[in-house]
Amino acid sequence: MEEIKLFCLPYAGGSADVYAKWRTYLNSSIKLCPIELPGRSKRAKDPFYKSMGEAVEDIASLVEDETNGTDYAVFGHSMGSIITYELICRLYEKGLKLPIHVFFSGRYPPCIEKQGKNMHLLTDDELIQEAVSLGGIPEKLLKYTRLVENAVSTLRADYTILETYGHNPQIQKFDIDISVLSGTNDELAAVEDMKYWEQYTEKSCTFYTFHGGHFYIHNNAKALVEIINNTLVDTE
Template sequence: MTTSAPVSCLGRTPRADARLRLFCFHHAGGGASFYASWAGRVPPGVEVLPVQLPGREARFREPRFSDAGEAVSALGRELAPLLDERPWAAYGHSMGALLAFALAAARLREGGRGPEAVFLGAYAAPHRTPTLPAPDRYGDAELARALVGFGGLDPRFLDRDDWLRALLPIVRDDLRICASHRRAGLPDPDDERTRLPVRVEAFAGTDDRLVDPAGVRAWGRYARDFRMACVPGGHFFPREAPVPFFDRFNGSLHRILAALDPPPGVRC
């Protein structure tokens, strides 16, 4: 069973009978392919829906976002029918964590159906000193070396000028999204009354050279129910050390599924 219309940022039509839709938001400079293997790693009943931002991969001809508020508003409009239709959760990695959390905040602020949980990976809370490079601080060569430094770019590509010319403009616009987080409609970390009434779980890589656990832990000032776990691996730990990450992540997904209504045909 499927919904009636495809959604461009998903690249396909989601199923209408999934028990839990898991919307996944990719990192700066990345794309939905980061989540290509996730469908086979999560529990049955969870539908993995990688969100593809415009300007890359299958949407490379479309204008890119460069502002967090614009990106969250556009994603919220496009995904709203799906978010209201079925229970959902969100996972965001690095830049995607900002988008996932801001989308959840927008849904609750606007009276829409909120998520069962929001999962954040490898991203410091927005009020912390930025860990990602400033979008216009470095020239192309310096920015490329910075990406290599924290594991975001294979060093072999430093000599591929043609490839870098295609990648670096995408990275810069994504970094502009991160730098504009104040326009994303986030709660005030200094006001406990604004914390989201949603379970938020954050993950930090023990070998992450870009984001330290203290920065990730600071997300606790944005949500009333906050948990954090350190998992093996660097900045891209779901890809570098998937087994320990999915052991922890799937435990949380199983708890969400257990709390939902039983699947069709199951009687209590």
């Protein structure tokens, strides 16, 4: 069986490392390719993206270089879901090979407009508390000042590109099977909102829910990857 690459895009404040444990459970025919965004880990010295457009253009070039005509899939969680959608739009515009499957996780589609808190405008303390309440920053890490400072900078940069993007009322349908995943107690991705993702495909749209909140992906890695394995391996 030919190798399938799985590109994974993180949530706001997250890095490629959040997907590292998936390698333990992934089918041997699937190669994990977590995408590192600027300002963190091995790209720590690269400046943060200033806009959604800049992020999508950079990631589209990366995917084009990495795939080179081979089959691939894309998984995005939360902010990563929005980047994933805009990424597919950009790849389509450029006439490039599209993924064989897309996984949208923990974020309602861009056609839905919501009035949020404008997280990127919060004070550092407010931003930290929001991240802790959502489960994005474990409370036990707050004693590490430098670590928290870096986390705040990354969160603010990510929320800036997400919140200035706002929403996109135009629904671009693609000829791609998609999966939509969410946590049962996710305040940011209500089940009724997630259902709107089915409007974005001409093909099948399958829904999955997991016990947990917005960061359900951390405590359900094995079950989540099992879905990915079954979906991608069966696609071939």
